Amino acid sequence: MPVPLENAPHHVAIIMDGNGRWAKQRGLPRIEGHRRGVETVRTVTFAARDLGVRMLTLYAFSIENWKRPQDEVGALMGLLEYYLRKELETFVRDRVRFRAIGRTEELPTGVQQLLRTTTEETRHFSDYTLVLALNYGARTEVVDAARAYAAAVAAGKEKLNDGSWATFSRYLYTADMPDPDLVIRTSGETRMSNFLLMQAAYAEFYFTPVQWPDFTKADLAAAIADFNRRERRFGLTSEQLGPVKTVAK
Ligand code: FPP
Numbered sequence: 615m616p617v618p619l620e621n622a623p624h625h626v627a628i629i630m631d632g633n634g635r636w637a638k639q640r641g642l643p644r645i646e647g648h649r650r651g652v653e654t655v656r657t658v659t660f661a662a663r664d665l666g667v668r669m670l671t672l673y674a675f676s677i678e679n680w681k682r683p684q685d686e687v688g689a690l691m692g693l694l695e696y697y698l699r700k701e702l703e704t705f706v707r708d709r710v711r712f713r714a715i716g717r718t719e720e721l722p723t724g725v726q727q728l729l730r731t732t733t734e735e736t737r738h739f740s741d742y743t744l745v746l747a748l749n750y751g752a753r754t755e756v757v758d759a760a761r762a763y764a765a766a767v768a769a770g771k772e773k774l775n776d777g778s779w780a781t782f783s784r785y786l787y788t789a790d791m792p793d794p795d796l797v798i799r800t801s802g803e804t805r806m807s808n809f810l811l812m813q814a815a816y817a818e819f820y821f822t823p824v825q826w827p828d829f830t831k832a833d834l835a836a837a838i839a840d841f842n843r844r845e846r847r848f849g850l851t852s853e854q855l856g857p858v859k860t861v862a863k
Contacts, residue, residue, distance in 0.1 A: 621842045622666030623795035626834075627817070628658070629673045629809055632801025632825030645689040650827035652697050659710070659744050661831035665838055669743045671794060673809050677717070677751035691722055694748070698728040702735065711739040715787035716750030717758070745791065752811035759785035788813055796841045798834075800826045818844050 630651060637647030655672060662670045674694065680687060705712050712732045719726065729748075762785040766772040772781060783789065793813045799805070802823040806814070820837040822829075847855060 622668075622838055623818075623841055624667070625669040625671065625792050625794045625796075626662060626667050626838075627671040627673070627794035627797045627810055627814070629797070629799040629803075629807060630655070630826040630829075631799055631803055633827060635801065636825040636827045644686060645693075647827055648686075648690060648693055652693055654826055654829050655697070656701075657831065658829065658834060660708070661834050663710075663742045664831070665835055667838075668741070669745065669792065671715075671745040671747060671791075671810070673747045673750065673807075675716075675748045675750070676808060677749055677754055678808065680749075691725060695722075695725055695728060698725070698732055702728075702732050705732065705736045705739075705744070709739045709741060710736060711743040712736045712746075713743065714746045714748050715755075716748045717754060718748055720749050743791075747809065750787070751808045752806075753808060755787050756812065758787070759783075783812070786812065793817065795846075796820060796837065798822065798837050800824055800829050816846065816848055818846065 633647035633651040634644045635647070636650065637644050640646075655674075658672075659670060675690060679690070682690075701712075704710070714729050714733065718729055721729070725748075759782065763772060763782055766785070767774045788810070791813075793815070794810060794817045796819075797806075797810070797814050797817045798820045800822055802821070804821050810817075818841050820840055822833060822837065824833050845852060845855070
């Protein structure tokens with residue numbers, strides 16, 4: 615389904631779900647589902663850009679994912695390392711800015727080093743950004759932001775009575791990122807699972823039964839086409855919006 619590029623959501627965020635079930639249905643180990651999931655990450659990164667998206671955030675590892683069996687956690691970290699090593703060259707060649715959000719300082723040191731290098735070597739690109747949420751949890755993010763904000767108040771850098779979202783949100787991991795316009799979750803689940811809870815306040819949601827390893831460019835295009843049929847009111851009435859169905863944030 616072709617989507618006019620000018621109508622694409624600026625920022626799409628995806629909860630990549632269903633790797634385990636995809637593998638189980640085929641009698642394969644769960645890790646095989648994750649491996650296939652990484653291939654989908656590659657495809658979707660470039661599909662999103664082709665469809666006019668400017669920023670793509672992928673929920674790759676949640677704070678809660680540490681509770682999975684140790685061998686699965688180890689395999690996911692191994693895949694992440696493999697992915698980052700392999701993709702750096704592609705990001706540089708194709709001008710993809712890369713960044714990570716989450717408590718990245720708690721990830722294995724090898725992964726942290728790769729994250730630093732990939733972020734640093736792609737930081738001057740501006741047309742398209744890929745964000746990986748890693749060791750991410752929205753509640754932890756708010757706690758971290760509150761702590762940083764309190765420290766800034768104590769140091770006299772912020773005034774406590776300012777109290778605006780514009781000020782506080784500068785302490786979130788996503789400080790210099792626009793909010794997501796569209797949040798997609800694959801695999802038929804309809805939960806947020808602690809993903810970008812603050813930033814998705816006015817996002818549109820799209821749920822698809824397709825499991826992440828099977829998710830294609832056509833599925834992404836369908837999600838974007840659906841997004842384009844929605845009226846985003848940001849708390850206003852339809853009449854207030856008038857013929858232009860969008861409001862500056
Ligand atoms: C959910 O599938 C997926 C995850 C735990 C995170 C997504 C991870 C990847 C796509 C692979 C690693 C990513 C990168 C960028 C290297 P699930 O295991 O929860 O599936 P299930 O609900 O069917 O069990």
